Amino acid sequence: xxxxxxxxxxxxxxxxxxxxxxxxxxxxxxxxxxxxxxxxxxxxxxxxxxxxxxxxxxxxxxxxxxxxxxxxxxxxxxxxxxxxxxxxxxxxxxxxxxxxxxxxxxxxxxxxxxxxxxxxxxxxxx
Numbered sequence: 001x002x003x004x005x006x007x008x009x010x011x012x013x014x015x016x017x018x019x020x021x022x023x024x025x026x027x028x029x030x031x032x033x034x035x036x037x038x039x040x041x042x043x044x045x046x047x048x049x050x051x052x053x054x055x056x057x058x059x060x061x062x063x064x065x066x067x068x069x070x071x072x073x074x075x076x077x078x079x080x081x082x083x084x085x086x087x088x089x090x091x092x093x094x095x096x097x098x099x100x101x102x103x104x105x106x107x108x109x110x111x112x113x114x115x116x117x118x119x120x121x122x123x124x125x126x
Contacts, residue, residue: 003095008112009121010071015095016115019102022077026099027059027068027090030125035061038087043079043100050074052111057100059090072111074103 007015013031017024032038040060050056050070057068079101083089090098105111116124 004118007095007118008071008115009118010069010115011124012069012071014069014071015118016071016112017095017099023072023074023103023105024099025056025071025101025103027094028121029094030122031066032090032094032098035059035066036063037061038090041083041087041090041100043081043084044076046076046079048076049106050076052107059087068100070103071115072103072105073107074105076101077104078102 003017007017009015009028013028015026015028038059038061042058044050044056048056050073052070052073054070055067056070056076059066059068080099083098083100092098
């Protein structure tokens, strides 16, 4: 099973992957493609809490700077520090190596209602 078969995607192009009782958040391949070459990533501190829809990270590419939104409410339990040193990792592998943060979800399941399975997300983009 590929990773895209397990993720949920937001309309603002973040993905959510459940993994061992916590959630991994990153940007979809479509978002990365639209941004172009990533040159800078700013991530939140571990322990920070965010509500669904709040900005939790900033990414700059050669084209633009973009705010990244929390697809569900949660507390940051880990950040992918390696991408702050090598942001181009996002362009190379946004799912396996280019994840942004890991969270403990603090919201309820209703927050998942507007997230799309990857195939549905790709259809919405067409």
